[in-house]
Amino acid sequence: MVIGAGFTGLLAARVLAGRFDRVTVLERDELPSGAAHRSGLPQARHPHGMLARGAEIVEALFPGVRAELAAQGAPVFDFGAGFATRLPHGWAPRCPVGIEVQSFGLVHLEAVLRARVRALPGVGLRDGFVVDGLHLSADRRRAVGVTGHRRADLGHTPVRIAADLVVDASGRRSRLPGWLTATGLPSPRRSEVPSPLVYSSRLYEVTGDQVPDWSVSFEMTLPPSVRRGGAAVTVDGTHRLVSLVAPGHELPPPRDDEALRRFAASLRSPHFAEVMERGRPVSPVHRCVVGGNRWLRYDRLRPRPGRLLVLGDAFCAFNPVYGQGLTVAALQARLLARLLTTAHGPGPLAHRFQRRAARIVLVPWLTATAADAGWSAEPAGRPARMARAVLDVVLRRLPDEPGLYARFARVQNMVASPGVLLRPLLVRPGRRSGRAFRAGPVGPPREG
Numbered sequence: 001m002v003i004g005a006g007f008t009g010l011l012a013a014r015v016l017a018g019r020f021d022r023v024t025v026l027e028r029d030e031l032p033s034g035a036a037h038r039s040g041l042p043q044a045r046h047p048h049g050m051l052a053r054g055a056e057i058v059e060a061l062f063p064g065v066r067a068e069l070a071a072q073g074a075p076v077f078d079f080g081a082g083f084a085t086r087l088p089h090g091w092a093p094r095c096p097v098g099i100e101v102q103s104f105g106l107v108h109l110e111a112v113l114r115a116r117v118r119a120l121p122g123v124g125l126r127d128g129f130v131v132d133g134l135h136l137s138a139d140r141r142r143a144v145g146v147t148g149h150r151r152a153d154l155g156h157t158p159v160r161i162a163a164d165l166v167v168d169a170s171g172r173r174s175r176l177p178g179w180l181t182a183t184g185l186p187s188p189r190r191s192e193v194p195s196p197l198v199y200s201s202r203l204y205e206v207t208g209d210q211v212p213d214w215s216v217s218f219e220m221t222l223p224p225s226v227r228r229g230g231a232a233v234t235v236d237g238t239h240r241l242v243s244l245v246a247p248g249h250e251l252p253p254p255r256d257d258e259a260l261r262r263f264a265a266s267l268r269s270p271h272f273a274e275v276m277e278r279g280r281p282v283s284p285v286h287r288c289v290v291g292g293n294r295w296l297r298y299d300r301l302r303p304r305p306g307r308l309l310v311l312g313d314a315f316c317a318f319n320p321v322y323g324q325g326l327t328v329a330a331l332q333a334r335l336l337a338r339l340l341t342t343a344h345g346p347g348p349l350a351h352r353f354q355r356r357a358a359r360i361v362l363v364p365w366l367t368a369t370a371a372d373a374g375w376s377a378e379p380a381g382r383p384a385r386m387a388r389a390v391l392d393v394v395l396r397r398l399p400d401e402p403g404l405y406a407r408f409a410r411v412q413n414m415v416a417s418p419g420v421l422l423r424p425l426l427v428r429p430g431r432r433s434g435r436a437f438r439a440g441p442v443g444p445p446r447e448g
Helices: 007-016 052-061 065-071 106-118 176-182 257-266 271-278 325-342 349-375 382-400 402-412 418-426
Strands: 023-027 076-078 083-087 100-102 123-127 129-136 143-150 159-162 166-168 190-193 197-205 216-219 229-234 239-247 286-289 293-296 308-310
Touching: 007 023, 007 052, 007 106, 007 166, 007 325, 023 129, 052 065, 052 100, 052 325, 065 100, 065 106, 083 382, 106 123, 129 159, 129 176, 143 166, 190 349, 197 271, 216 271, 229 271, 239 257, 239 271, 257 271, 293 349, 308 349, 325 349, 349 382, 382 402, 382 418, 402 418
Parallel strands: 023 123, 083 216, 166 308
Antiparallel strands: 076 100, 129 143, 143 159, 190 293, 197 239, 197 286, 216 229, 229 239
16 A cells, blocks of 8 residues: 555555555545646646656656657756756856756656556555554554545545555655554654745746757755755746745745846846746746755664555655655665565565665765755754765866766766765866865855
8 A cells, every 4th residue: 555646656556566466556635637736746836857867767667758758848858968057156067968867847747657557457546535544453563554534525434444565655744653653653753954945936938039048947055155046947848947946035925026037137047037037927926835854764763563664755855956856766666676576575574675765865865954954053963064065165166177067967866976076076187186175164155
C-alpha cells in the first residue's frame, strides 16, 4: 500500500508492482484524468526541475517518458547551454557541459506517470480516500495496514485496509508522526533548517520573436548577502513559468502587478522582467511559502515498526529552490527496487531501506542547509560550516572558469560526487596558481 499518488508515490508503485501481486495507491485528492492542478499539490503552480540523475532513473522505470513529454512541448537541452544562471558573483558560463536535462510543468509529468501506473497489472489508484491512521500488529512491531475514510463521506465512516507493506509517500503534509504517537510509539526526531523564502509565480505565453534564447533562467539566492532571486522555466514551446523569490516581507502582494514588475526589474538577471513585460499572463499570481528543510529521522527511530517505509518529502524535504527533491525521491525509489530483488519478504526490508535512504539524503541535505544556514542568526554545525566554506569558494570562481563550472554542473545534477570539485580548488589555474584554497570568511559578492 502506497499513501500518496504524487511523483514519489507513483515511482514507489511502479517499483513495488514488480514484486507484489497487488499494489494499492491511496490519494486524498480526486485525481484528474490529464494534466490539471489539484488542491493537494499547490506547489505544482511553481517551477520544478529534475536533475539529470533523477531523469535517468525515471526513464529507466518508465521508458519513453522523456520523449512523451517532449512531444507535449517540454524541451530537452544541454544543462550548460540551456540554463542562464545568475550566480551571486556573476553569470555562469553559457557553454555545453554534456548533461542533457528537460524542463516541464509538474502537472504534465505527473499526468504521464499516472497514466503509466494505472496501466500496470495489479496496481489500483484509489483517489478521494483520506488516510486517518496506521494500523499495527498487536505487539506494535509491524505495520499491517491503515484506517481511513472516503473524502465524500461526511460521516467519516472508518474503513480499514490491510497490507503486507505500507509506504508513506504523502509528502511534506505527512501525518505519520501523529499516527505513531497515537499507537503509543515515539515520533521521529526532527532536524530543521528553516528558510523565510516565499514564491510568487505566474504563467506567461511568449510567442514570435519574443521567445528567449534560454530554456531555464535562474537567479540564485545566497543568504545573508543575496536575499532575492527567481526562476523562469519553459513549460512548452510558448509558455514560461516565472517565479520571484524572496523573504515573505520583501515580496510584493500577488495582486500588485506594478510592484511585482518593479521587484523583477530590481533583480540582477533581466530575464524575469523581460518575460513579464513581453509575455501575456495566462494565470493568476500564485503565492507559496517555500518551507525550508526538514528531515524526520525515521532511520534512527527506536522502536520502529517493520513493514513501514517512508520516502520522499515525508522523510526529508528540502528547500525547493535548490531543485533536489524529485531526484532524491527517484534515488530512493531505485534503492527500493534494488532491495526488493534480494529481500526475503517485506519483514526486514523497512529497516534496511530507511538506513540506506538516509545515506542518499546526506549530501543534498548538507548542500541545502549549508546555503540556508545564512538565514539564521544561530551558528551552524561544523559539517554545514565546512560545506558552506567550499560552496562560497566555488561560487566565486565559477563565472571565470568554464572547466570548474562543468564539474559543478555534474555535481549539481548528482551524476558526480562533490569530491570532483576539490582538486581544482586546491590548485588554481593561471593567474590564481599561487593561491591555495582556504575556507575562511567570505565577504559580500562582487558586482558584475
